[in-house]
Amino acid sequence: MHFTTPRYLVPFRPKRVPHYFTDVLIIGGGLAGIRAALGADPRLSVLIITKDGLQNSNSSYAQGGIAGVIDPEDRFEDHVADTLQAGGTLCDPQVVKRVICEAPRRIEELIDWGTRFDTAEGHLALGREGGHGHDRIVHALGDATGKEVMRAVTERLARLDHVEVWQETFTIDLLTLEGVCRGVIVWNQEHGKTLVWAKQTILATGGAGQIYRETTNPAVATGDGLAMAYRAGAELRDVEFVQFHPTVLYIAGGSRSLISEATRGEGAHLVDRHGHRFMPDYDPRGELAPRDVVSLSIVSQMEKTRHPNVYLDMTHLDRQGVLSRFPGIAAICAEFDLDITRDRIPVRPGAHYMMGGITVDGDGRTCLPGLWAAGEVTSSGLHGANRLASNSLLEALVYGAHAGEGASRAALGLKDDFFALPIENPPVDSIGEPLNLDDIRNALKSLLWRNVGVRRDGDGLAEAGQTVQHWCRYVLARQFNDPGGWELQNMICLARLMIEAALEREESRGAHVRTDYPALDEARWNRHICFQREGAGG
Numbered sequence: 001m002h003f004t005t006p007r008y009l010v011p012f013r014p015k016r017v018p019h020y021f022t023d024v025l026i027i028g029g030g031l032a033g034i035r036a037a038l039g040a041d042p043r044l045s046v047l048i049i050t051k052d053g054l055q056n057s058n059s060s061y062a063q064g065g066i067a068g069v070i071d072p073e074d075r076f077e078d079h080v081a082d083t084l085q086a087g088g089t090l091c092d093p094q095v096v097k098r099v100i101c102e103a104p105r106r107i108e109e110l111i112d113w114g115t116r117f118d119t120a121e122g123h124l125a126l127g128r129e130g131g132h133g134h135d136r137i138v139h140a141l142g143d144a145t146g147k148e149v150m151r152a153v154t155e156r157l158a159r160l161d162h163v164e165v166w167q168e169t170f171t172i173d174l175l176t177l178e179g180v181c182r183g184v185i186v187w188n189q190e191h192g193k194t195l196v197w198a199k200q201t202i203l204a205t206g207g208a209g210q211i212y213r214e215t216t217n218p219a220v221a222t223g224d225g226l227a228m229a230y231r232a233g234a235e236l237r238d239v240e241f242v243q244f245h246p247t248v249l250y251i252a253g254g255s256r257s258l259i260s261e262a263t264r265g266e267g268a269h270l271v272d273r274h275g276h277r278f279m280p281d282y283d284p285r286g287e288l289a290p291r292d293v294v295s296l297s298i299v300s301q302m303e304k305t306r307h308p309n310v311y312l313d314m315t316h317l318d319r320q321g322v323l324s325r326f327p328g329i330a331a332i333c334a335e336f337d338l339d340i341t342r343d344r345i346p347v348r349p350g351a352h353y354m355m356g357g358i359t360v361d362g363d364g365r366t367c368l369p370g371l372w373a374a375g376e377v378t379s380s381g382l383h384g385a386n387r388l389a390s391n392s393l394l395e396a397l398v399y400g401a402h403a404g405e406g407a408s409r410a411a412l413g414l415k416d417d418f419f420a421l422p423i424e425n426p427p428v429d430s431i432g433e434p435l436n437l438d439d440i441r442n443a444l445k446s447l448l449w450r451n452v453g454v455r456r457d458g459d460g461l462a463e464a465g466q467t468v469q470h471w472c473r474y475v476l477a478r479q480f481n482d483p484g485g486w487e488l489q490n491m492i493c494l495a496r497l498m499i500e501a502a503l504e505r506e507e508s509r510g511a512h513v514r515t516d517y518p519a520l521d522e523a524r525w526n527r528h529i530c531f532q533r534e535g536a537g538g
């Protein structure tokens with residue numbers, strides 16, 4: 001691959017910056033990061049770092065819920081089978097089985113910690129989403145599961161004296177020496193750059209939806225963890241697999257809010273501009289087909305009807321039922337003068353979930369000693385080529401718990417050592433004109449949406465590759481001094497890898513749809529595409 005990225009984004013010298021020491025360092029305060037902290041041994045000092053406030057993460061925005069076999073009529077084997085089916089033969093069956101068997105225990109744990117899931121007739125209310133063959137999604141506050149779960153775990157976290165949280169602190173890079181992760185370099189308004197030394201580090205930085213023009217992800221999801229892990233020498237895999245959520249609110253000037261799949265689980269229809277219910281034309285499972293099938297069908301129907309969106313229709317459902325099950329969606333639509341029980345909701349697909357990520361083993365260990373990872377930033381083997389709805393909060397809980405416990409065990413085995421290590425990065429000469437970072441960022445997001453989106457082909461990917469390669473040459477060569485520049489560098493680095501992988505995978509599998517290679521090619525492509533930076537060293 002003709003792609004070079006500097007080892008560190010910023011210059012630093014240990015003699016010129018403040019230092020901080022901790023036992024277990026967790027980058028990311030979403031569900032995976034907080035769950036890791038809750039699993040850490042209380043004899044250790046734990047530090048969580050988030051680039052925004054704790055309330056601002058993909059986890060907080062989750063709507064539909066958490067999947068788990070709760071109903072006595074449901075079976076682990078069926079949840080496993082549904083997950084494997086969605087994953088397009090790239091899941092690791094052992095991982096799938098283990099995570100799914102752990103689900104009831106992890107959900108129970110959340111209830112013990114004060115999460116108030118919705119109930120019906122004294123039992124947990126169970127919803128169904130696309131790809132699931134049984135009702136097995138626990139949810140809270142109707143369609144605001146993430147908000148309620150994060151409230152409960154954050155309150156629990158606040159009671160722990162050994163855990164400290166630094167908010168609004170941007171992690172720029174992982175520090176490595178002799179092939180071992182030693183901590184991170186961070187920046188915040190108050191202290192500028194700081195070196196944080198840790199016995200063990202856990203990355204839980206979430207996904208990268210912001211790399212696309214249309215996305216459900218909040219502003220923090222710029223793929224920083226993926227890019228910094230790549231620079232430090234950890235392995236990334238499956239980054240060509242991005243899940244597009246089929247139904248994202250599409251109103252000019254409005255936020256791209258997700259309209260939960262649970263609406264279709266409750267009976268909502270997808271109709272085109274003429275009111276035609278088109279999903280049965282594409283798939284016998286209709287609106288409950290897996291997400292990639294629904295997204296692709298919507299894009300095709302938009303093209304066919306020459307309209308920028310399709311519509312979600314709940315007007316035939318019971319009015320009170322709709323309002324009590326989807327209060328959040330009703331409120332957002334009401335801001336645009338839409339009554340979801342009377343009006344059709346304009347929707348189209350948007351980037352939603354990154355299946356690929358840092359390769360981890362069953363305990364969340366990466367191939368870089370001293371570095372662990374959990375949640376959306378990882379490729380654990382659970383999702384394969386496509387994620388089954390509501391399996392990701394579950395993954396964040398399971399891997400957060402294992403990474404927190406594993407990193408604790410490793411840290412307990414190491415003695416305290418309050419020394420800064422001889423790691424430094426020299427400044428580069430500033431080159432040329434200042435860059436308009438917003439301009440490049442917008443161009444990148446549009447390019448990925450157009451050429452690396454729901455449907456891809458070789459020509460479009462090659463063109464995107466050349467453009468991004470050109471940006472790499474003059475954007476990655478510079479050193480910026482604020483988060484806007486670092487995020488752009490991370491997004492460009494990740495885009496380069498995603499395009500490379502999407503171009504290489506000459507087949508259609510899961511969420512990766514190549515119009516020039518529409519079939520699955522088991523003989524050539526039943527394998528992962530992995531990237532590991534050569535000579536990461538340090």
Ligand SMILES: Cc1cc2nc3c(=O)[nH]c(=O)nc-3n(C[C@H](O)[C@H](O)[C@H](O)COP(=O)(O)OP(=O)(O)OC[C@H]3O[C@@H](n4cnc5c(N)ncnc54)[C@H](O)[C@@H]3O)c2cc1C
Nearest residue numbers: 028029030031032051058059064065171206375376390393
């Ligand atoms: C709108 C929406 C609805 C969803 N609904 C569901 C659902 O119903 N069920 C389900 O299972 N999944 C759902 N998902 C997916 C799910 O929410 C995520 O996969 C999951 O929450 C990821 O958790 P995480 O802890 O790995 O990452 P996140 O929750 O995204 O947390 C990432 C954390 O990393 C921090 N961070 C990132 N970069 C840096 C940096 N450079 N320095 C410091 N900190 C950094 C962020 O500040 C944040 O605290 C949904 C996602 C979205 C966007």
